[in-house]
Amino acid sequence: MHDLAPLCALGGTAPHIDQVAGVTLTENPGHALASVSARLGQEIACAEHLGTVLGGKAPGVGTWVRSEPMSAFWMGQDQWMVTAPFDTHEDLAAQLTTRFGITAAITEQTDAWVSFDMRGDGVERVMQLCANIDIETTPVEAAVRSVIHYMGVYVLRSAPDALTIFSARSSAKSLHHALLTAMRSAL
Amino acid sequence: MIINHPLLGPRDSSEFVYLGDARLLNRPDWQADNALEQFIDYGHTRENPAGLHRELWYHEQGDRSWLVVTRNTVTHEITQVELARDVARTGGRSK
Numbered sequence: 001m002h003d004l005a006p007l008c009a010l011g012g013t014a015p016h017i018d019q020v021a022g023v024t025l026t027e028n029p030g031h032a033l034a035s036v037s038a039r040l041g042q043e044i045a046c047a048e049h050l051g052t053v054l055g056g057k058a059p060g061v062g063t064w065v066r067s068e069p070m071s072a073f074w075m076g077q078d079q080w081m082v083t084a085p086f087d088t089h090e091d092l093a094a095q096l097t098t099r100f101g102i103t104a105a106i107t108e109q110t111d112a113w114v115s116f117d118m119r120g121d122g123v124e125r126v127m128q129l130c131a132n133i134d135i136e137t138t139p140v141e142a143a144v145r146s147v148i149h150y151m152g153v154y155v156l157r158s159a160p161d162a163l164t165i166f167s168a169r170s171s172a173k174s175l176h177h178a179l180l181t182a183m184r185s186a187l
Numbered sequence: 188m189i190i191n192h193p194l195l196g197p198r199d200s201s202e203f204v205y206l207g208d209a210r211l212l213n214r215p216d217w218q219a220d221n222a223l224e225q226f227i228d229y230g231h232t233r234e235n236p237a238g239l240h241r242e243l244w245y246h247e248q249g250d251r252s253w254l255v256v257t258r259n260t261v262t263h264e265i266t267q268v269e270l271a272r273d274v275a276r277t278g279g280r281s282k
Contacts, residue, residue: 040281061194076250077194077272132199132248147202147248 009114009172018180021187023120025179027172028164032086033109034093038078042103049100050080064143064156073143073156081109081154081166114172116179119162125186127163130178131155149178190256191268195249202248208233209241209255212275237261243271 008029010016015027038046050058054067059080064073070084070092084092093108100106118126127135131146133155138144143156151174154166167175188200215225234240237260244254253271258264 076252077270132202145249145251152248 009169010176011173016176018183020180020183021120021122023118023122023126023183023187025176025183026117026119027176028115028117030086031083031110031113031115032089032092033113034082034096035075035107035109036072036080036082036096036100037105037107039102039104043078046078046100046103049103050082053082053096053099059143062142062144064141066141066158073154075143075145075154086110112169113166114169114175116165116176117158117162118165118179118183119159121161122187123161123163126179126182127155129182129186148175151175151178188263188265190244190254190265192246192249192252192254193268193270194252195246198246198249202246203254204245204247206243206245209243209271209274211243212255212271212280213278239266 005013007013008015008027010027015029017027018025036046036050047058050072053070054065054072056065056067059065059072059074061074065071069088070082072080072082075081082092082096089095090110092110093106096104097106124135127133130148131153133144133146138157140157140159143154145152145154147153148165148167151167151171153175156164156166158164165175165179189197190200190203192198210229213229215222215229217226219225239257240260241255241257244256246252246254255269255271255274256265257267259266
C-alpha cells in the first residue's frame with residue numbers, strides 16, 4: 001500500500017492564504033466536483049433530477065444555486081457542475097450516477113480543478129484587472145465563465161464582496177500568480 | 188465588435204472563435220449517389236458575399252456554444268445571432 005501524502009493544488013499540506021490590503025485569497029481544497037451533462041432527449045428529466053438534488057430548481061443560464069450539501073452552477077446548455085463538501089462526498093460522481101441513471105453523463109471532476117475564494121473590500125477592482133467580466137453588474141449567485149491570463153475560469157459570486165474562482169488544477173500556480181499580481185496592482 | 192449571445196447577452200467578439208460559413212452545418216448524405224461531388228462542394232465551394240453572411244462562431248471563452256451569426260461583411264453589422272443547435276434542429280437534424 002502506498003503511503004501518499006495529500007497535497008493542495010499549490011503544493012502545500014495546508015491551503016495557501018494571501019492577504020493584500022483588505023482582500024484575502026484562500027485556496028479551497030474542500031470541494032468534491034462532478035459534471036452533469038444531460039443526454040439527448042433527456043434534458044428535462046435531467047434538470048428535474050438536478051432540481052431534486054438541490055431542493056429547488058436546476059441553475060438557469062449563468063447562475064449558481066447554493067444548497068446543502070450539494071450546490072451546482074451552469075456551465076452551458078444542459079450542462080452543470082455539481083459541488084459538495086469533499087469530506088462527506090468524496091464519491092460524489094458515483095452518488096449522482098445512481099440518482100440520474102440514464103438521464104445524464106456524470107463525470108468525476110474533483111482532482112481536475114483548483115478553487116480560490118477571494119473575499120474583502122475591493123474584489124471588484126481585482127476582477128476588473130483579471131477578466132473580461134462586467135463585474136459591477138454581476139449579481140450574487142451568478143456563475144460566469146471567462147479567461148484570466150489565458151486560463152479558462154469560472155467566476156462565481158457568493159456575496160457582494162466575495163468571489164469563488166474555479167480553474168484547472170494543472171495551472172493552479174499560474175492562476176494564483178495572476179490573481180495575486182492583480183490584487184497587488186488594484187488594491 | 189459585440190456579439191449579442193442569445194443566452195448570455197452582449198459579449199466582446201474577442202471571446203469567440205470564427206469558423207466560417209454556416210453551411211458547414213449541412214453535412215451531405217455520405218450514402219447519396221453523388222456523395223463525392225456533394226462533399227467536394229461542401230468542403231471547398233464557398234460564397235463570398237459583399238453583404239449578409241451566415242457564419243459559425245464558437246464561444247470559446249464563454250459557455251462554449253456554437254452560434255450562427257448573420258453578419259454584414261461590408262459593415263460588420265451583426266443582424267442576427269442564433270444557437271447553432273437550434274438552427275440544426277430546425278433544419279431537421281436530431282443532434
